[in-house]
Amino acid sequence: MSVDVRPITRALLSVSDKTGLVEFATALAKSGVELVSTGGTRKALADAGLDVKDVSDLTGFPEMMDGRVKTLHPKVHGGILAIRGDAGHQASLAEHAIAPIDLVVVNLYPFEATVARGxxxxxxxxNIDIGGPALIRGAAKNHNDVAVVVDTSDYAAVLSEVQLHGGTTLALRKRLAQTAYARTAAYDAAISNWFATQVDAEAPLFRAVGGKLIESLRYGENPHQKAAFYASDERRPGVATARQVQGKQLSFNNINDTDAAFEAVAEFHPARTSAVVIVKHANPCGVAEGASLAEAYAKALACDPVSAFGGIIAVNQTLDAEAAKLMTEIFTEVIVAPDATEEAIALVGAKKNLRLLLTGGLPDVRAAGLNIRTVAGGLLVQSRDNATVDDLELKVVTKREPTAQELSDLRFAFRVAKHVKSNTIIYAKNGATVGIGAGQMSRVDSARIAARKAQDAAEAAGLSEPLTKGSVVASDAFFPFADGLLAAVEAGATAVIQPGGSMRDAEVIAAADAAGLAMVFTGVRHFKH
Structure with missing residues (x-):
């Protein structure tokens, strides 16, 4: 036996997730490992015919206080924490009749699932586990001698080494220890973040984040960057929870763009309308609603058919065959939908590299949540932008009020502006974007770029006039000067929606009145950086 291999003579098992438990414990027992367990875990093992000791046989104390106290005892933690090569530690074990524990198998009370079910x-x-984290951390600290398993996916690795080496190698024990500390850290992060919501702590003194690996990615934004995808404790339908029906592995950029598309399409309630969002490089390049997904897709594609090539498509309803047929006519990276018909799945399946993701539902655009990003040496944490135009009180500030059609398109355009990088200008007409200007340093440039793209799209479609003629325009933030507004007028817009709040609002309103525009203020801006 190698000098760094540690045999397993005794294992402590206490798990809430009993997936694969009996098979794992049976294999350990066949290798001569003594099994010690607690509560429901012990019952499951005993019912399977395994010889298993109750932890109370070690401690001399019964479980008490509804199971809150069962493993918090020196005869348990002493057996885990004793350094095998330390004569003093071994003397203490002998003096107090403490049996060594070489393997700790614990997965924690289902705190995250309990919160998720409301x-x-x-x-x-x-459902906050106390003894479990203590056992895990103790075993992980003493990884030179003790192996710790916190996830069922590691059962196979332990059994493989036991069968191959007669015990676990130091390399495996180190890897398991890292996983163990990460699991307790993510667990405590979930607890602390939930508690913050319970006490309305908008800026708690410490902020923890955690996640479980979904998959390692081929690379990050660029091939020289390493990347991985993790699931958080938030139960929000989207790319992290989706079932991938077909297609090759998602890339880092695919995941980022798919999330952007699906969050945007969720702004359109499926009971009210069919909606499609096409995203390229995290920005919508076409958004539309219609009587069907096929109609909405055709309108969205017409906004910028060039950018849509190689894009991501999100829909707000069950993907049907009619829409799927249209979407597969050009190269598309991902289609994401709440669900899909079998016929639609078959049509998409003909494109072997096209990924189809089914989420089972739409994210709630009004739900609270956190947005977290890193900066050098720190984290920026803010609440999710869950403001929606449906809940805003729109204030008409011009002499002319918008028509019913203009007002409908204004709401549509502002809904889209929330999901486009700032500075944002959106031209919309008849429930579809006709020009999108994103991410410019000047709002005037955004207005001009959007108008130019609309003109290009019109020419490609063989139309005699730009799509922005007779459109409405949305701005994610106020117009600081009248020049941005005048650029929209020049493009043919007839009505404007913007947050307002500029020192020069009066100047901008006067310019709108002079041009015969209708303009409404939302009082809420949608910066997105």
């Missing part, structure tokens, strides 16, 4: 405060509190 349980009450007391129920959530009872």
């Amino acid at each position: 349980a009450g405060f007391d129920d959530v509190i009872e």
